[in-house]
Amino acid sequence: MEQATDSGPDCEGGSSRRQFIRSLAAISAGLTVAAPLGRAAIPEESIPQTAPPNSGSGLGLVRINLKVNGNTRRLFIDPRVTLLDALRDRLELTGTKKGCDRGTCGACTVHLDGRRVLSCLTLAVMAKEREVTTIEGLAKGDELHPVQAAFIECDGFQCGYCTPGQIMSAVACINEGHSGSEREIREFMSGNLCRCGAYPNIVDAIKIAAAKMKGEVS
Amino acid sequence: MRPFTYEVPSSIQEATSRGGADAAFIAGGTTIVDLMKLEVMNPSRLVDVNPLPMLGIQMREDGLRIGALEKMSDVAEHPEVVANYPVISEALLQSASAQIRNMASIGGNLLQRTRCGYFRDVFTPCNKREPGTGCSAIDGENRMHAILGTSSSCIATHPSDLAVALVALDASIYIQNGAEERVMNLDDFYLVPGETPDHENQLRPGELITAVRVPRLLWARRSTYLKIRDRESYEFALTSAALALDLNGDTIRDVRIAVGGVGTKPWNLPEVRQALAGKPLKPETFAAAAKLAVNGANPLRHNGFKVDLVQRTIVRALMNLGGLA
Structure with missing residues (x-):
């Protein structure tokens, strides 16, 4: 089995935190019946x-x-x-x-045969x-996907929890041809909630990434 | 979620023979997986119909045929649908989110369950979920609930936007049971709750919706779906109107109209249609006709606003489509 790799801000200190959580989980698993x-x-x-x-x-x-x-x-x-x-x-x-x-927030968005879906209801x-394509499969080696790069450039997040879902949804939104205007982006991204309210920056990021993906900007 | 057996039938006939009271079909899963997690629906067998040959969107002599497994997103953006039945496309695009529209099938959309919070909460009484336990909504939080077609047993709103558009267009569904196929008008298919709110439609255990047929209606090219909701997107309707308009100059020749968000089933409005046919295209005509939509309305503590709102929704849809807005 290959190593799971984490992207973006999660990388710093993420692995030791995960190991800690895992060891806690192992302890509690010993205490639960099922x-x-x-x-x-x-x-x-x-x-x-x-x-x-x-x-x-x-x-x-x-x-x-x-x-x-x-x-x-x-x-x-x-x-x-x-x-x-x-x-x-x-x-x-x-x-x-x-x-x-429960299929209402979009944080779990992945691509199934290239289309965005909710993995919590699949x-x-x-x-x-x-x-299946997840956020871990988006970058090409060390080269971020244009949408990932644009989210960093535009500060398209605060806490970052909704971000993988936002990015997976945004990639699909652009590929579907639904990034033609700010209004269209907002409509076709409405299934991804951000409780930090980073929406304006997310919309900016999608506009920039869409232009890059169309080759309009180098 | 309770344990279940996962079954994959190899034919439609096999699927219907595997169906039954203890089983549920799964297509996109956006309703059933949600409700199984909540333990509102607890099938002991889940029959996956996705491999079955129920695809295709075709414009034919007698109208539009949509396979039950077609996804909401694909139907919404299909050129024949966009050109000939904008009301269907608009109703779909104003439903749910892009992700859910990529998952949910047309057949499943028509069978989605109500969003009534009491139905979804297994710790409260609900006649639809557990017959005979009572209705928590009648004296509870009922802002989102129905004002038309209600009973003392249930006031749950039918949630589908697509169904409202299809009922307005006089659509039918193909139902398969073993080797037998029957065709049923969609308006007749849905049932008002009466004393048996757990019986929402005329589908018998094991029966499968295989396709939808929308009659050819040339003037449905002038049609629209207007949805009023608390949020601009990704929200169920407070009120909605599906409308097609046939004009002869400044005179209304004919109309197709149904409303959503207000009924225990998609609410067809033949009286409004009759009141508009042959009348001049004027706001006063619209308002008088829209009044007929709320005949017999039974508003409760929190949803009285829908009586006015649905009339205004109808008037605005007529204004938009008639070019008066």
Whole structure:
């Protein structure tokens, strides 16, 4: 399994913080009877050979291939696990954020076969064999995606929690051809809430990134 | 979320045979996954209909046919829909968010459940969720609730914008049950709550909506969807109006009209249509006709404003479409 990489402001000190949280989680897991649902995904290596077939019959776990950011990952999961929980808790791609977990805030936005969707309302089992792109898959090596660069340039965030969802949504918004005016950007970005209220800067970032992506600005 | 079996049928017929009272179909999942998390809907089997052949948007002799699995976003931006039925495109684009429109299917949109907060909260009584427990909204928070088609059992608003546009256009749906297919007018398909608010439509267990048909109506090219809401975007309707207008100079030849946000089902307005047909295109005509929309309205403590607002919504839609705004 490859290392999950974190982007942007999260990088500084992020790994030690995560290790700390993980060790806490390990302690508390020892105290609870049942693991949370997201953790119901178990490593492929420990799958018994009698695993149920791909179509997922019975109340047992389901074997799926998830193609995330160009890598195929094999998972053995409870069909209740959402794509969001599979990404964060099983594949350790924590760039995708859990906000409301009810399809209202947009923090969990990812691309499925190139289209923006909410990973909190997508069952992981239904994303099998489809192309999932998360915020971790946007940059080309060290080169940020134009939308990522524009968010930094325009200060398109404060706390940053909604930012991965905003950026994934913004990339799709531009690709769909819905960045023609400020009004259009606001309308087609309305599914991504920002409680810090960074909206004006987010709109600016999208305008700049859209121009760059069209090649109007070098 | 309660445990369930995930099943993938290989044909429409197999899907309907796998359906039943203990099962739910899943397409986009934007309603069912949400309500399963809330434990409002608890199917023990989830039947994934996505691989089934229910796609396609075609303009035919008899009108527009939309496969039930088409996504809201694809229908909204389809050139034939935009050109021939702007009201459908506008209703879809004013629904939900870009992400949800990429996920939600047309069939699922028509079957989405009410946004009533009591229905969504398993710790409060609700006749729709648990028949016989009572309605918490009638004496509770009912600002978003219906004023038309209500009963002493339920006042929950039907949330779909698309359904309002389709009812105005006299659309029908194709329903599959095993090898049998039936076609039903969408207005007839939806039921008012009466004493059985848990029965929202005429779909029987296991039955699947496979397509929507919108009759050919040349003058639906002059149509619009006006939605009034608390936020400018990504919000359910307080009131809305789906309207198509056939003009002969300054005279209204014919109208198709339905309203949303005010009814326990998408609210068709044949009386308003009759009142407008043959009349001059004037604001006074509009106001008089719009009054008929609220015949029998039953406003409660917090939603009385909808009685006026829905009339103004109708008038404004007529002004916009008639070129008087």
